[in-house]
Amino acid sequence: MPADARPERIVVVGAGLAGLRGAEAIRAAGFRGSLTIVGNEPHRPYDRPPLSKHVLTGQVAADASQLPSSLGDDVTWRLSIGAETLDREARRLRLSNGETLPYDRLLIATGTRARPWIHADEAKLRNVFSIRSRDDAASLRATLAAKPKRVLVIGAGFIGCEVAAVCRELDLPVCLIDSSPSPLARALGHTIGAYIGEIHRGRGVDLRMGSEVAHLEHADGRATGARLKDGEVLSADVVVVALGAVRNTEWMTGSGLSADSGGVDCDDHGHVLDESGQPDRSIAAAGDVARFPHPLYGGRRVALEHWGHAVAQAEHAGRLLVGEDLPVPYAALPNFWSIQGDMVVKSAGLTDGADAVAIVQGDPADRRFVALYGRAGRCIAAVAVDSARWLPAYADKVASGAPFPPIDTATDRPLREPEIRDPGFA
Amino acid sequence: MADATLLKQVKDFANRANPYPIYARLRQNPVSLQDDGSPDGTWVAASHGAISSLLGDPRVSSQTLPPADRPRTGNPITDFLIKPIKDRITDHHRPFIFRDPPDHDALRAAVMNQFTRERVQGMRERSDRLVAELLDAKRDARRFDAVDDLAYPLPVTVICELFGVPREDEPQFHDWATQLATALEPDSLTDDDTRAKNSRTFDTIAEYMGSLIKDKRRHPKDDMLSGLANEATPTGVKMGDYDLIATSILMLVAGHETTVNLITNGLLTLLRHPDELEKLRADPARAPRVIEELLRYEPPVQFRTRTTLSPIDIAGVTIPEGADLVLLLAAGNRDANAFDDPERFDPDRKGTRHLGFGGSLHYCVGAPLARFEAEAALTALARRLKNPRLVEDPPPYRPGAALRGPEHLLVAIDGMA
Numbered sequence A: 001m002p003a004d005a006r007p008e009r010i011v012v013v014g015a016g017l018a019g020l021r022g023a024e025a026i027r028a029a030g031f032r033g034s035l036t037i038v039g040n041e042p043h044r045p046y047d048r049p050p051l052s053k054h055v056l057t058g059q060v061a062a063d064a065s066q067l068p069s070s071l072g073d074d075v076t077w078r079l080s081i082g083a084e085t086l087d088r089e090a091r092r093l094r095l096s097n098g099e100t101l102p103y104d105r106l107l108i109a110t111g112t113r114a115r116p117w118i119h120a121d122e123a124k125l126r127n128v129f130s131i132r133s134r135d136d137a138a139s140l141r142a143t144l145a146a147k148p149k150r151v152l153v154i155g156a157g158f159i160g161c162e163v164a165a166v167c168r169e170l171d172l173p174v175c176l177i178d179s180s181p182s183p184l185a186r187a188l189g190h191t192i193g194a195y196i197g198e199i200h201r202g203r204g205v206d207l208r209m210g211s212e213v214a215h216l217e218h219a220d221g222r223a224t225g226a227r228l229k230d231g232e233v234l235s236a237d238v239v240v241v242a243l244g245a246v247r248n249t250e251w252m253t254g255s256g257l258s259a260d261s262g263g264v265d266c267d268d269h270g271h272v273l274d275e276s277g278q279p280d281r282s283i284a285a286a287g288d289v290a291r292f293p294h295p296l297y298g299g300r301r302v303a304l305e306h307w308g309h310a311v312a313q314a315e316h317a318g319r320l321l322v323g324e325d326l327p328v329p330y331a332a333l334p335n336f337w338s339i340q341g342d343m344v345v346k347s348a349g350l351t352d353g354a355d356a357v358a359i360v361q362g363d364p365a366d367r368r369f370v371a372l373y374g375r376a377g378r379c380i381a382a383v384a385v386d387s388a389r390w391l392p393a394y395a396d397k398v399a400s401g402a403p404f405p406p407i408d409t410a411t412d413r414p415l416r417e418p419e420i421r422d423p424g425f426a
Numbered sequence B: 001m002a003d004a005t006l007l008k009q010v011k012d013f014a015n016r017a018n019p020y021p022i023y024a025r026l027r028q029n030p031v032s033l034q035d036d037g038s039p040d041g042t043w044v045a046a047s048h049g050a051i052s053s054l055l056g057d058p059r060v061s062s063q064t065l066p067p068a069d070r071p072r073t074g075n076p077i078t079d080f081l082i083k084p085i086k087d088r089i090t091d092h093h094r095p096f097i098f099r100d101p102p103d104h105d106a107l108r109a110a111v112m113n114q115f116t117r118e119r120v121q122g123m124r125e126r127s128d129r130l131v132a133e134l135l136d137a138k139r140d141a142r143r144f145d146a147v148d149d150l151a152y153p154l155p156v157t158v159i160c161e162l163f164g165v166p167r168e169d170e171p172q173f174h175d176w177a178t179q180l181a182t183a184l185e186p187d188s189l190t191d192d193d194t195r196a197k198n199s200r201t202f203d204t205i206a207e208y209m210g211s212l213i214k215d216k217r218r219h220p221k222d223d224m225l226s227g228l229a230n231e232a233t234p235t236g237v238k239m240g241d242y243d244l245i246a247t248s249i250l251m252l253v254a255g256h257e258t259t260v261n262l263i264t265n266g267l268l269t270l271l272r273h274p275d276e277l278e279k280l281r282a283d284p285a286r287a288p289r290v291i292e293e294l295l296r297y298e299p300p301v302q303f304r305t306r307t308t309l310s311p312i313d314i315a316g317v318t319i320p321e322g323a324d325l326v327l328l329l330a331a332g333n334r335d336a337n338a339f340d341d342p343e344r345f346d347p348d349r350k351g352t353r354h355l356g357f358g359g360s361l362h363y364c365v366g367a368p369l370a371r372f373e374a375e376a377a378l379t380a381l382a383r384r385l386k387n388p389r390l391v392e393d394p395p396p397y398r399p400g401a402a403l404r405g406p407e408h409l410l411v412a413i414d415g416m417a
Helices: A017-028 A134-145 A158-169 A190-202 A307-322 A388-399 B006-011 B020-027 B048-055 B076-092 B103-114 B117-136 B146-151 B153-163 B167-184 B192-218 B224-230 B241-257 B259-272 B274-282 B284-297 B367-384
Strands: A009-013 A034-039 A076-079 A083-087 A092-095 A100-102 A105-108 A112-114 A151-154 A174-178 A206-209 A213-219 A222-228 A233-235 A238-241 A245-247 A263-265 A271-273 A279-285 A290-293 A335-340 A343-349 A356-363 A368-375 A378-385 B031-034 B042-045 B143-145 B304-308 B312-314 B317-319 B324-327 B410-412
Touching: A009 A017, A017 A034, A017 A105, A017 A307, A105 A307, A134 A238, A151 A158, A151 A222, A158 A174, A158 A190, A158 A335, A190 A206, A190 A335, A190 A343, A190 A378, A222 A238, A263 A271, A279 A307, A290 A307, A307 A335, A343 A388, A368 A388, A378 A388, A388 B048, B006 B020, B006 B031, B006 B042, B031 B317, B042 B048, B048 B312, B048 B324, B076 B192, B103 B224, B103 B241, B117 B146, B117 B153, B117 B367, B143 B146, B146 B153, B146 B259, B146 B367, B153 B167, B153 B224, B153 B241, B153 B259, B153 B367, B167 B192, B167 B241, B192 B224, B192 B241, B224 B241, B241 B259, B259 B274, B259 B284, B259 B367, B274 B284, B274 B367, B284 B367
Parallel strands: A009 A034, A009 A105, A034 A076, A105 A279, A151 A174, A151 A238, A174 A206, A263 A290, B042 B324
Antiparallel strands: A083 A092, A092 A100, A112 A245, A213 A222, A222 A233, A271 A279, A335 A343, A343 A378, A356 A368, A368 A378, B031 B042, B143 B410, B304 B324, B312 B317
């Protein structure tokens, strides 16, 4: 059938947050045909943010984060099954159990998986964990509850910092290792990352920045520690690998779509693009896997691993597939939060390409502040550490591309001109 | 050109019973400069969007009080030695409703730390018993004043017990609180007579609180003042005496001057919408919806004042630096851009984001108390008042335009169940 005819069969690949919200939007937009959701985990969609926080402290059970849903019984769930290949010519999806699934419209929401440890044999050790799924979090929780003597967290991105903070909340000795000069340096730059590192250090995290793990030491199928590249050996009885995420796009190989390990490319409406850059109007993508041109960032294609973004983009993509006429390209301001112990880091906008940063409110010495990032004289991102209430005001500056540096006086910032610093991106 | 006298009309006592038509006219310009007699005028934000944005804007300060300036006494030692010190202390230790971060945050956190689950739950149960006692006392009456007989004594007793103010001392708080609450009325800040009275009242109440705090240090009890006087917060903050005095005065005044209006405005609104009163009687579980809608429809705090630290571009105008700003919460609550059919009292409306408790970092600390006190009072009134009728509509109002509510609310009844 042509792309503009009314669809009868819609398939959603990916049963995470974006897949669920996309499916709900498809139903909410009035689609009454057959709707199938394919997911490679055995569970109905659940919320992932608690997995690296309250699930690990034991305040929330791993299986308690099921997402509420407005979907009724008129949805076919194909769980524990992955997508293998995509035949866009025939509009068929081949599944990992050999079945084929025809579609009129397809929503791609396959998200990401945890980037595995560099040595596959060491990744299989019983006490080496990564956190992506509910089952990962449940087994790490059980291990942490048994009071290990020392936890080693490899990778000081958001997940690594959250896990390290959880360990301190549980009063467990923890060592956080990263080759960057400070935690979150890739996301926030070294200048702000250093402040966040100080907060973690103050809470008792053993920070090993600028260090790289060469190998995990092991005996009897269990890691006993890590050998650093400089030869030092750190003992540990739990290792958490938090090296970021890899996008699940392998199954699109051979489909002719423009997809690689960085995501699948979309146009500004959310339709996926083929290798010649033409949109396929029967397919949309949403969530972590979708790389789309963001109007706020000069049309540069970005793939965002943000919760709120997954919801908003999936709703947009769902309505798009049903044929709703959506006037504006999807353009919500990216935002993100991370709870690290009792510290809350929230951000609005993207720091990529920032050439300057300024503390515009609060004081890192008080462990509460707002940092504003600028590029070429415009505000491009704001990061609030334990100051979330102020973020909307700065998000407005980012959304409107207000001049940087700002010349405002704020309530707890009597200085009229903030100090402009190099954000410290490598 | 928009009418610049609207803020004057809001303050005019003649419009106290129904300021909403004036708010609607103010809302035609989300932010406007009003001529209220002050040299530079006062900027008024009246739309939901503008108010929400300004409540969370770091360029907007709550430090609106002019420097303390106690009246001279004629005694040179008092006037030239003691007065400047006292004025300076007052300026540096304002209640946190008039302060900005970071001091505001530390003081507020210390208070929040005392609002323990047990304490709040305990007062919730106590409220239900208090309401029952207060209504039992009027069991045989055929006329009932919702203010004197319930809406005033309930929150006052709750806040005094919570803070550990001895019951026998409570009556003196009545006049003190009424006087100090004028600090939230913009014109009082420029009126020398009111300012003189306020500073005298503040000194009197501060003296009382100072000795009460000493007593709480010597004989700590399980109340908030004992907790604030003796315990540090988890982040190690412990209030000094001057901040403790200012903070407890703030809590006690707020406890005296706000919830009373929520309960009274609540009963008044329900009596004007008898079907809603009947629905609440039939289903007390509706109370939380009714109360949230009341906070939107007739909020006890109609507006708050602020000042700007930097010029602010908003809604097509630029508020200059150092401007006086009124955030007209009650007008934002009836903004059609935020609420469908905003002039209708409708507890069943969905997704309300009313401004009845303000917003952002100065969001009402006592909101949970106000909610359960209003719930206790309104559900009991709906259940127990037999055939209630308004004796006077509109009822007589108290003077305040910011803290707005009836002075008395006389209700004729056929009895009390």
